Amino acid sequence: MTLRQLLRALLPALLLALATAATAAPNPDEILDDPALEARARALSAELRCVVCQNESIDDSGAPLARDMRRLVRERLVAGDSDAEVVDFLVARYGDFVRLRPPVRGSTLLLWASPLILVGLGGIGVWLYLRGRRDDQAAAPAPLSPEEQAALDRLLADRSRS
Amino acid sequence: MRRLLYVLPAVLVAALAFTFAIGLRDRDPSALPSALIDRPLPALDLPAVEGVDLPGWQTADLHGEVMLVNVFASWCPPCRVEHPVLTRLTEVHGVPLIGVNYKDAPEAAAAFLVELGNPYRKIGGDFEGRAGLELGISGVPETFIVDADGHIRFRHAGPVLPEHVEQVFLPLLRELRG
Numbered sequence: 001m002t003l004r005q006l007l008r009a010l011l012p013a014l015l016l017a018l019a020t021a022a023t024a025a026p027n028p029d030e031i032l033d034d035p036a037l038e039a040r041a042r043a044l045s046a047e048l049r050c051v052v053c054q055n056e057s058i059d060d061s062g063a064p065l066a067r068d069m070r071r072l073v074r075e076r077l078v079a080g081d082s083d084a085e086v087v088d089f090l091v092a093r094y095g096d097f098v099r100l101r102p103p104v105r106g107s108t109l110l111l112w113a114s115p116l117i118l119v120g121l122g123g124i125g126v127w128l129y130l131r132g133r134r135d136d137q138a139a140a141p142a143p144l145s146p147e148e149q150a151a152l153d154r155l156l157a158d159r160s161r162s
Numbered sequence: 163m164r165r166l167l168y169v170l171p172a173v174l175v176a177a178l179a180f181t182f183a184i185g186l187r188d189r190d191p192s193a194l195p196s197a198l199i200d201r202p203l204p205a206l207d208l209p210a211v212e213g214v215d216l217p218g219w220q221t222a223d224l225h226g227e228v229m230l231v232n233v234f235a236s237w238c239p240p241c242r243v244e245h246p247v248l249t250r251l252t253e254v255h256g257v258p259l260i261g262v263n264y265k266d267a268p269e270a271a272a273a274f275l276v277e278l279g280n281p282y283r284k285i286g287g288d289f290e291g292r293a294g295l296e297l298g299i300s301g302v303p304e305t306f307i308v309d310a311d312g313h314i315r316f317r318h319a320g321p322v323l324p325e326h327v328e329q330v331f332l333p334l335l336r337e338l339r340g
Contacts, residue, residue: 051300064265065300068291093204093298095197 027067032074041074044083048073048090049100057100196317197298203231203312204296208286211263213272219260219284224312228338229258231306232282233294235266236274238302244321248305249281251327257335261285264294264302307331309338 032038045059050066058066058073069090076086090098102108144152198204203221210218232248234241252259261282263271268287275282288294297306300319307316316334318326 065291065294068295072292072295091197093197093296094300095298 030067030070030074032078037074037077040083041070041077044073044077044086045070047100048087049098051094051098196314198306198314199317200313200315203306203308203314204293206262206286206293206296208262208288208293211266211271211285211287212268214263214268214275214280214285216261216280216282216285218286221312223284224260224308226310227258228310228335229260229283229308231260231262231297231308233262233264233288233297233299233302233304235264235302236270237266238264240321241274241303242278244303244305244323245278245281247322247324247327249279251322251331252281255332255335258283262293262297263287264299265289265291307334307338 032041042059046057048058048069050056050058050061050063050069052063052065053061056066058069072090073086076089081089087099096102096108102111104112203224205221207220208218210216230248230251234244248259251257259282261284263285265288271285271287286293294302297304298317303321305318305322306314307318309315315338316330318330322331
């Protein structure tokens with residue numbers, strides 16, 4: 001199967017996935033009347049982890065607890081909370097785990113720095129490799145010892161004779 | 163130097179395997195840390211469940227005693243499993259048990275307690291699941307050990323089994339009750 005055929009075969013599935021991703025939404029009875037508040041609720045919900053399913057946001061999850069959390073988020077927004085206050089409210093009860101994006105602080109520094117550290121280590125490795133190769137090419141071969149030179153001369157003489 | 167470079171992949175793989183081994187050992191990946199440990203029990207005000215012959219409760223009523231707060235529901239099979247264990251904790255060890263009846267139908271909750279017995283001192287109904295969010299639960303059942311000052315000292319997610327009682331509950335209760 002060529003790449004083009006493969007892509008053609010997969011395209012409908014891809015489009016379907018995109019379409020469902022775009023239409024994932026809270027249940028109609030949860031949606032707030034105020035579109036601005038609802039937009040904030042959706043954005044917040046996408047950042048909050050469903051503690052039942054653990055790798056889904058509450059916006060994506062169908063678990064009853066996620067629904068409760070979505071309703072809670074909307075209630076707090078309607079009551080006038082800022083986005084940060086809503087997140088803090090849930091973090092106070094569920095810990096940082098409820099945030100899909102962990103905060104930058106002492107205990108998570110290694111997590112956040114790990115991409116930089118890995119790229120740095122890789123960079124050092126590449127640099128060492130390239131330097132080694134350049135040295136190999138640049139280094140002139142050691143001159144022949146008198147014995148080697150004599151052996152070479154002898155071989156060349158043999159060859160020209162035959 | 164060059165030889166060192168050749169063993170580097172093996173060293174990296176070994177380090178990775180070691181990290182994974184530590185990460186996987188004796189660890190339930192679904193067990194979440196509770197944010198409420200050593201914090202006061204959230205302020206709750208839960209009404210009595212209709213048909214259950216026990217009062218509801220407010221957090222303010224609960225001070226002065228070490229107790230268990232147990233979130234349960236009649237529709238939750240593990241709650242049936244832990245029920246005799248909790249009953250034994252109250253009867254044999256005299257620990258007060260405070261219930262949060264989570265998203266349950268009152269008549270179903272009443273029938274559950276008639277069928278299995280009622281070890282609870284008070285049961286508050288959490289019909290909308292809001293108390294569950296306040297307590298930071300991720301499922302039912304969950305059990306909290308609350309000290310005499312009203313601070314949560316331990317959270318157990320899932321059914322309380324005899325081994326949990328022996329290994330965790332009794333030692334901690336003994337310590338808290340002095």
